[in-house]
Amino acid sequence: MREVNEPGNSNPEAFERLINTVKVKLYKTGMAILKNDDDVCDAIQETLMSAYKNFSNLKEVQFFDTWITRILINKCYDIIKKNKKVAYLNEKMEVEANESYYDRYKEDSTVERVLSQINPELKLVSVLYYYDEFSVKEISEMLNIPEGTVKSRLARARDKMYEILKMEEGERIG
Amino acid sequence: MDNQKDFYIKSKFKQDDLISKNADEVFNNFLRGEIKMEEEKVVNINNTTKEKESKKTNIRKILSIAATLVVIFLGANVYAATQGYNNIFFIINNLFNPTEITDPNEILTDRDIIISYRPIEVSKGLSIQINRLIVKDNEAVLYLDVENGESKEEIDTIAVYDITDGKKELIANHSALSKKEGRHTEEIKLTKFSNKTESIQLDLQDKEFNKVISFEINLDKKEINILSASEKEMKKISEVELKEFLSKIVRINFFKDKDALTKYHTEQEYKDEIKVLYALELLDKEKASFEEVHKVIKEFTGETFEDPISLANIVVTKYDDGYKYVTEKDMHQVKALCLEVSDIKYSNGIYTVSCIYTYPTDEDYKNNKIEELDKFTTTFEFTLNENYEYTEFCVLSVNDFVSSLYEVSKETEDDIVEIPDENEENNSENKEDNSDDKEVPENNNENNNQSNSNENSGTIPEPPANTNPSDSTVINPGNVDNYASTMVWNDFFTPGLRGKMPAGWNIKEFITSYKGQEDDGKLAKSVSGVAIGINKETNEIVRSNLIINFYMPEFIEAGNTLDYTRIVANRYNMEASEAGYTSNEGMDWKMVVEPYNNREFYCHYEPMYGSAEGVGYVVEIICDNYDNYKVINIINWIFGNLKGASF
Numbered sequence: 001m002r003e004v005n006e007p008g009n010s011n012p013e014a015f016e017r018l019i020n021t022v023k024v025k026l027y028k029t030g031m032a033i034l035k036n037d038d039d040v041c042d043a044i045q046e047t048l049m050s051a052y053k054n055f056s057n058l059k060e061v062q063f064f065d066t067w068i069t070r071i072l073i074n075k076c077y078d079i080i081k082k083n084k085k086v087a088y089l090n091e092k093m094e095v096e097a098n099e100s101y102y103d104r105y106k107e108d109s110t111v112e113r114v115l116s117q118i119n120p121e122l123k124l125v126s127v128l129y130y131y132d133e134f135s136v137k138e139i140s141e142m143l144n145i146p147e148g149t150v151k152s153r154l155a156r157a158r159d160k161m162y163e164i165l166k167m168e169e170g171e172r173i174g
Numbered sequence: 175m176d177n178q179k180d181f182y183i184k185s186k187f188k189q190d191d192l193i194s195k196n197a198d199e200v201f202n203n204f205l206r207g208e209i210k211m212e213e214e215k216v217v218n219i220n221n222t223t224k225e226k227e228s229k230k231t232n233i234r235k236i237l238s239i240a241a242t243l244v245v246i247f248l249g250a251n252v253y254a255a256t257q258g259y260n261n262i263f264f265i266i267n268n269l270f271n272p273t274e275i276t277d278p279n280e281i282l283t284d285r286d287i288i289i290s291y292r293p294i295e296v297s298k299g300l301s302i303q304i305n306r307l308i309v310k311d312n313e314a315v316l317y318l319d320v321e322n323g324e325s326k327e328e329i330d331t332i333a334v335y336d337i338t339d340g341k342k343e344l345i346a347n348h349s350a351l352s353k354k355e356g357r358h359t360e361e362i363k364l365t366k367f368s369n370k371t372e373s374i375q376l377d378l379q380d381k382e383f384n385k386v387i388s389f390e391i392n393l394d395k396k397e398i399n400i401l402s403a404s405e406k407e408m409k410k411i412s413e414v415e416l417k418e419f420l421s422k423i424v425r426i427n428f429f430k431d432k433d434a435l436t437k438y439h440t441e442q443e444y445k446d447e448i449k450v451l452y453a454l455e456l457l458d459k460e461k462a463s464f465e466e467v468h469k470v471i472k473e474f475t476g477e478t479f480e481d482p483i484s485l486a487n488i489v490v491t492k493y494d495d496g497y498k499y500v501t502e503k504d505m506h507q508v509k510a511l512c513l514e515v516s517d518i519k520y521s522n523g524i525y526t527v528s529c530i531y532t533y534p535t536d537e538d539y540k541n542n543k544i545e546e547l548d549k550f551t552t553t554f555e556f557t558l559n560e561n562y563e564y565t566e567f568c569v570l571s572v573n574d575f576v577s578s579l580y581e582v583s584k585e586t587e588d589d590i591v592e593i594p595d596e597n598e599e600n601n602s603e604n605k606e607d608n609s610d611d612k613e614v615p616e617n618n619n620e621n622n623n624q625s626n627s628n629e630n631s632g633t634i635p636e637p638p639a640n641t642n643p644s645d646s647t648v649i650n651p652g653n654v655d656n657y658a659s660t661m662v663w664n665d666f667f668t669p670g671l672r673g674k675m676p677a678g679w680n681i682k683e684f685i686t687s688y689k690g691q692e693d694d695g696k697l698a699k700s701v702s703g704v705a706i707g708i709n710k711e712t713n714e715i716v717r718s719n720l721i722i723n724f725y726m727p728e729f730i731e732a733g734n735t736l737d738y739t740r741i742v743a744n745r746y747n748m749e750a751s752e753a754g755y756t757s758n759e760g761m762d763w764k765m766v767v768e769p770y771n772n773r774e775f776y777c778h779y780e781p782m783y784g785s786a787e788g789v790g791y792v793v794e795i796i797c798d799n800y801d802n803y804k805v806i807n808i809i810n811w812i813f814g815n816l817k818g819a820s821f
Contacts, residue, residue, distance in 0.1 A: 024191050027193045030197075044197060044201065070281070109190050110187065130184050152543065156545070158176060158180065
């Protein structure tokens with residue numbers, strides 16, 4: 001018989017508890033891909049619906065993080081594709097508004113401030129490894145890229161991020 | 175050290191738990207809204223049950239019916255449990271929603287696998303191209319392009335497509351569209367496809383359900399093996415092999431690297447050496463008879479050589495059994511790696527393919543740094559050899575490579591950079607300068623148009639359509655400084671030369687260090703860059719590596735021919751006299767003889783007043799795409815006009 005806090009048993013409390021443990025991680029991951037708060041909110045909404053709908057069938061609780069992050073990444077990519085097809089009439093205004101939010105967010109968020117200074121293709125891997133704390137193997141499976149690629153991207157990101165953080169620390173102390 | 179850095183970064187990142195108010199609301203609304211709604215449903219059901227229980231009824235029939243229903247419900251739940259469901263409602267739900275995902279671990283990863291670019295002739299008049307497999311929204315679809323020709327002979331028509339996975343379990347059974355002639359696409363839904371499916375078998379059956387042909391498709395390696403064919407044996411098709419071939423052949427483009435220019439006299443010499451090298455690699459020999467090598471070259475380029483080719487690093491040595499090409503063991507060999515092939519088009523037996531490649535060293539492999547290297551792209555044509563001994567692929571446009579210096583990145587369209595306003599102003603100033611020139615040849619006008627088109631477009635031009643590797647990969651035009659149209663050009667004037675120079679190029683030494691005969695004829699300054707322009711009509715980017723050498727002015731005594739030869743040492747030769755010593759019309763373009771056919775000289779002689787003596791000035795321009803007249807236009811654009819400076 002399943003425990004109440006295990007998935008597989010469509011227990012809303014268990015779902016809520018698990019979501020609360022990953023919600024900031026999901027947000028950071030979404031921002032690393034989309035750089036736009038509204039889009040990230042849409043992706044999160046879609047992810048929650050999809051995850052909740054299928055939660056009762058998740059067999060292993062330890063895979064919850066990987067599973068829901070994978071759903072989120074797919075939803076983010078869907079939004080990117082959709083955005084490419086849609087041209088907003090007030091696009092400029094919208095972009096400006098989002099940019100100002102993003103600028104503020106970047107100022108306040110260490111993660112985004114650091115990530116914004118590295119090559120865009122290294123961002124997602126970095127946030128998954130350093131913030132979400134997934135293993136190289138998990139990231140490789142999640143993004144469907146070879147482990148070697150994940151490692152090389154991390155290696156490239158590591159020195160740069162370390163340097164940025166150290167510099168920031170130095171400035172604060174100085 | 176890496177672990178320390180990892181730990182440090184993680185600890186810094188952990189301190190950041192910033193989440194936007196909107197996103198937080200999304201979570202809270204969902205958790206308190208959607209889920210609560212679900213909870214309320216349960217509570218309502220319970221309340222209703224309690225209310226019902228509280229109503230006492232004396233009607234035994236109702237009780238007995240209720241009891242029967244409960245027994246049925248319990249029995250159904252027991253049955254549901256044996257089927258792996260939580261309760262009977264899940265079975266009912268599953269009946270009404272048969273396509274719903276039953277196991278989230280089985281959510282299909284989105285993928286787009288291009289399997290083959292080659293149509294396979296199944297029988298006379300019928301060909302099939304197993305195009306791609308797209309997994310999207312948890313649905314896998316295999317796309318086949320089917321072409322029925324207009325053959326009058328009776329042809330096999332495919333009625334059914336069966337697909338099985340590696341375990342020989344049927345994952346799709348598809349009835350063919352009823353198209354008898356022409357080309358159409360079959361979209362086959364693989365209903366039981368899973369993330370673990372590595373290979374599939376496609377069986378094509380005719381209307382009497384006889385197997386016409388079977389293919390085994392390896393989705394990882396993108397290979398198709400013909401398992402059985404009704405008429406003729408089919409060849410194995412492999413993207414892996416194509417990539418291997420391209421990795422060898424794109425080495426030819428390494429000549430675009432300016433270092434290579436110094437090691438070989440001509441581009442052709444370099445290309446010939448690469449061909450011989452490739453042949454020796456295919457033969458797996460360090461030395462091989464020239465006839466044997468030429469046979470291989472004939473197979474992969476279609477070119478015929480009768481006599482041994484004279485090369486810079488591979489020597490032809492006479493042995494008892496004839497002349498052989500011999501490589502040295504420690505000979506430096508350029509390594510190239512084809513990372514991606516895409517945009518493959520086929521027409522009349524000729525394939526056009528785009529390839530993204532890089533030049534890794536052994537160190538790069540060792541340090542796993544391939545990803546960090548600059549990537550380039552090129553497009554070329556090849557055909558397939560029917561009967562071959564050494565290689566299936568025969569490259570057709572080996573001497574006609576599209577310029578390859580596009581830097582490739584995965585960045586988005588956001589990265590397109592607008593030309594700064596100041597540059598526009600500068601360009602308009604330049605135009606005014608040009609209008610003062612006495613002679614404006616036709617192609618100079620064309621060239622000005624080119625630059626104008628750049629100004630008008632307002633953005634860095636996109637590369638030509640035929641070099642786009644795929645929709646998902648955006649070719650970044652590279653460093654914006656490389657673009658003639660986007661660079662800031664400063665006018666310059668030195669004795670003997672007037673034109674425009676990129677702002678960063680310093681020719682100060684040339685201007686200030688005229689010291690009579692002291693440094694006569696010596697190289698004063700060498701600048702290099704990439705000249706890039708646009709063909710206005712085709713929007714095609716034309717580029718060339720460019721080296722411009724400025725030589726110190728040379729004092730030339732009347733009648734002393736030795737002096738002027740010192741201007742450009744032995745390379746100048748007779749060109750100065752051809753240009754005319756006393757010409758005041760400006761410098762002229764001159765072609766010099768082999769092996770400097772990619773080099774140009776501006777030369778000018780300025781007579782001294784009242785004397786037969788004078789001063790000679792020389793500028794040497796080396797470009798690796800000289801044959802393309804548009805490159806000359808670019809250079810003209812830099813220097814003003816075809817006649818160069820008028821002074």
